[in-house]
Amino acid sequence: MRTLFLVLAFANVAFFAWRYYDEHVAARGSDPFAQQLNPERVKLVGPEELARIAGARRPAGCLELGPIAAGEAGRAEEAVGAIAAGLKVALRRVDEPARWWVYLPPFATRAAAVQRAAELRRQGVEDSSLVNDDPQWRNAISLGVFRSEEAAVRRADELRRRGVRGIETAAREGAGARVYVQLRDAPEPVRARFGELRDSFPGAEVRECPG
DSSP, X not given: OHHHHHHHHHHHHHHHHHHHIIIIIIHHHTOGGGGSSSGGGOOOOOHHHHHHHHHHHXXXXXXXXXXXXXXXXXXXXXXXXXXXXXXXXXEEXXXXXXXXXXXXXXXXXXXXXXXXXXXXXXXXXXXOEEOOXXXXXXXXXXXXXXXXXXXXXXXXXXXHHTTOOSOEEEEETTTTOEEEEEEESOOHHXXXXXXXXXXXXXXXXXEEOOO
C-alpha cells in the first residue's frame, strides 16, 4: 500500500507540474513580445520622430567664426587649427568697395589715443572712434568714412575750421575686408571649443556657414 500511495502522489505532482509549464512557461515562450522584461515600456517610434532624433544628434556640417579683420586672419586660423587638428579649416573673405576716410594717425599708445578722443569730444566732435581691429591702424582715431574723396575732403575741412589739428584723409582699399574661419564636420567637443574662440576676437560670432 505504501508503495502505491507514493506512486500516486508522484503522479499527481508530475501532472500539476506539467499543467503549470503548459499554461505559463510554454505559452509565454511561444510569444516573443511576452518575453520582454518590461513590455509596457516599449515605445514605437515613427519615421518623423526618428528623423528628428537623428538630426538633433548630427553635428553641424560647417561652422564659421567671424567677422574678423583681415589683419587678424592668420592668428584666427592658427587658433582654430590648434583645437581642430586633422579637420578641414578654410577662410572665407568678404571685400567691400574702397572707402575714403578722415582720421588722426595712430598714437604711440592706447592711453594717448583715448586722451585725444576725450579732447575731441570737448571740442564738440562726437562722431569719432578708436581703431582696434586693424593692426596697421591700431590706436588711430577715425573721424568718418565716406564713399568719395570729395565727401572726405569736405569733412576734413569742416573739422579743421573747428580747431581739430593733425587730420589726414586717405583711401582705404579693402578697409572693409573681413574674413570668416570655417570648420567642417567637427565633433561636439571641438565645436564647443570653437565657440569659445569668439572671446578672442571682439565682434566675432559663431554661426552655420552660408549655403
